[in-house]
Amino acid sequence: MNKDDVKKMSPNEFRQLARTGEWSTKTAGLCPGYVQSNLAVVPKEYAFDFFLFCYRNWQACSLIDVTEPGDPHPKLVAPEADLRTDLPRYRVFKDGELIDQPTDVTEYWRDDMVAFLIGCSWGFEGAMKAAKVQFRTLGDFTTNIPLVPAGPFSGYMAVSMRLFKSSHDAVRAVQISSRYTPEHGAPVYIGEPEDIGITDIYNADLYPHENVHPREKNEIAMFWGCGITPQLTAINAKLPIMLSHLGGHMLITDKLADELAVL
C-alpha cells in the first residue's frame, strides 16, 4: 500500500485497512487534520479510578472519549470504529508484563472492558504549522514530574518535547496549543530538559526521532503532556489485563482537531 494513496483516505477507509491487517505500521501523517488517539483499555473494576486519574492529570491524559463497559465502539469520536481491530498494532499487558503485540485484540477483549481514548498532540502541531510557527519535535520522554494519584494509579508524566526558533514562535505555540484542550492543551513546562529529569534530548526513551540535529543556542524548549502517560501508569499498576496501542500506531477518529478545539 502506497503511503501517498493512504494519506488521501477518509478515517473510515483507513480503519478498514487496519482492520484487515493491510496496514500495521505507524499512522503519523495519515488523514491530515483528523484527531488521532492513544488507547488504554482497563477492566470495569479499575475504570472509575483510572477515569479519576486521567481527569486529575488532564494535560497528560486528555480524554476524547470513554466507552461503556464492553462496548468496542467509541460513540463520540468514531461510532463506526471497532477498538478491537482498527488500530494498526496493539500491546497487551498481563500483571504489568507485555505478553503480545498483535494487530487485533479481539481474543483479549472482555465484556467488562472500558476504553479510554486520549488525544494526540499532532492536532495542535498541525495548527502550529498552519500558523507558520517554526519548531521541531524531538520525541517523547519520561520525566520526574509527579502525577496526581488516584486509587492504584500514580507515577511520572511522559512529555513530548519541541524546540522553537524564537520567543515569538514559543508564544504562538502556547496560544495555539491552549485551544486544543482534548489534545493536551498548553505546555506543562518551559525551560531546560534536565530540570524535569530529561538527560539526553537526542535519544527520546519513549518515542525517539531519527537524525535529530544538535540544539541551537537560542532554541527555546517547551514540553507538553504526552498520551503515553496513562498507558505507562496502567502498566505500573500491574493490572491483571490492560490493552493499549503500540507507540505511534494510533486510532484515527472521525473528528477534526479543529472540531474539538475550544475558542
Place this chain on the structure above:
Amino acid sequence: MNKDDVKKMSPNEFRQLARTGEWSTKTAGLCPGYVQSNLAVVPKEYAFDFFLFCYRNWQACSLIDVTEPGDPHPKLVAPEADLRTDLPRYRVFKDGELIDQPTDVTEYWRDDMVAFLIGCSWGFEGAMKAAKVQFRTLGDFTTNIPLVPAGPFSGYMAVSMRLFKSSHDAVRAVQISSRYTPEHGAPVYIGEPEDIGITDIYNADLYPHENVHPREKNEIAMFWGCGITPQLTAINAKLPIMLSHLGGHMLITDKLADELAVL
C-alpha cells in the same frame, strides 16, 4: 451575621460559618472571584457511570473536582473543606425522593460516597461584568435538550438564561465564557427560549429571579448549561441514596475562577 462582613471573608472563613450552622442561606455574591460549586454525591457503585455522564455532557456538568470513595475533602479545589458540613444547606434523596434538607449530611455520609463538584456560572458572570458586558440573568430552566446517556443516567439539560443588550455584548459573552471550561464554558444555545422548550421566561422553574422586567425587543437570549443538571439526572435515576446542595447554597472553593480558566 451581616452579609457585607461575610462578603469580605476568605473561602475558608466562610466555610467555618457554614460548618457551624451560622450561615445556612444562599451564597450568591459571597467571596467574590472564587469558584462556587454545585454538588452531587453518589455511591461508588454508580460513580463510574455518573463520571461518564458528566464527561459526555460537559457543558452542563463541568467538573472542578471528583473525590476518592469515602473522602469528604475535595483535594483539588478546597483540601481543607469538608463536604459533609461546609455547604449552607443540602438535599438528601432516597430512591429519587427528597427526604431531608439539612445543614449537615454527616449522618448520611458513607465510606463509599463519591462527590462530584460542578462549577458554577457565577465565575464567567464576574468576568463578563469586569469587561462591561451588559446583560441580565433570568434564572435556571429545564429544557427539551436531550443529554447523552451513560449507564442509568439520562434526561434533559438544565440551563441558565441571560439576555444581552447588543450583538457586541453577546459576542463578548461567547468569547469570555468560552475561557471558563470548568464553569460550563460557552453557551449551548443562542435563540428563542421556546425553541428549547422554555415557555415562561419570567418564572424560571429551577431557580427563579425576582422582579424580572419584560424582555426588550432587541435583547438577544443565550443559554448556558447549568450545574443543577447532574443532580436532576441522579434524582431521575432513583439512586438508593444521593446527596446534593440546595439550589444556590453552594460550596465556596479556594480556587479563583481566573485560576481555572483556559487561555
